[in-house]
Amino acid sequence: MDDARVTGQDGDVEFAMVSGNLALDLAGTLRWRRTAREEQLVDPDALASWLVASGAAPAPVPVDAATLARGLALREAIYRLACDHLEGRAFDPDGLATVNAAAAGPATTIALTADGLVRRGDVDAALGDVARSLITVLTDPSAPPLKECGREACTRLYLDRSRGARRTWCGMEECGNRVKAAAYRARRRSAGGAPN
Template sequence: MLHDPKGGSFRFDAGALCLDFAHTGGEGQYAIFETLHQPADLGEWLAQPPLAAIMTVPVSADELTEAKTLRRAIWDAAHARAAHDPLPSGAVATINRTAAATPLTPELAADATTAGWAPPVRATQALSTLAREMIELLSGPFSGRIRECASDNCPLVFVDTSRPGARRWCAMERCGNRHKVRALRARQATSVREPSPIEP
């Protein structure tokens, strides 16, 4: 769920957890969307499903800085791929460096029906897991389906995992519906301006 600073919220599925992470805030004009203000905010985000990585070691300020650096790298790489541009070398280096750390280790529960993450669970491990997912996304079969929302003023990026590969909008309830409303108004305005063929 993403929240608009102007009010309201909408459901947004980026199609990959690493891309969801890229939309947790930003710098400059995107600072108003920031959700990771304190180290604890990062821990809370990582603890949410589907990752559900509950930290056994508190998130540090350095890890928060590292997370924001990775987030920017994922954002830049995704937008470059969506635009069919070369990936920024700095973004690639950051993603690779973060992925080099030990990732989260899955662990089967005693009942053998559920799984979690083997302790200790640290933010650095979770970030490595996100970076590795981004590497798989950029180098895998869905690499060509990383797209930016088709709206003129929406920078959200997603990976289209649908079978037809026809997704255009960040969310149909947001930009998709706005596009439909604008198109309808444009058609109505055109029909009003055009003279009737039976008029002299």
């Protein structure tokens, strides 16, 4: 699992980058959607940190309250559209409008310098790149299968790039280990042994 730990105003904020796609990783910043709902983008600084940690922004970019609101609206539109795709439903019109508006914005630019690759862009370019990454995934017939984590409480979406597309959880460290440990304990109980 690829985690990015960023020090924020309230201490370390850990973002899990396990989805295999920039947009799906953004959607994962609202965790446990069906149960405890844990918001990771609690303020503009958290969104700025996520943009850098995810690679969407090449360097810290200024984020204000209005930009945070746009980022959260984009995140929710991404989640709705990805779920629509996963369930074979027609795309939500409001979600389409939000993602398409962001995607129509500027793009992060790249340049080759004597020191290597340099990426440049503001927060709008970073959010535009996030939106375009979703569009690419949802329209590319050769894209890996889109799945939702198999752990009951987890609502994270990911691209299954595993051999045979048999991955069943978003990431090993958080969900995979817990699923495996629960399965081990269940096997021990059914075999008559005491769980560890």
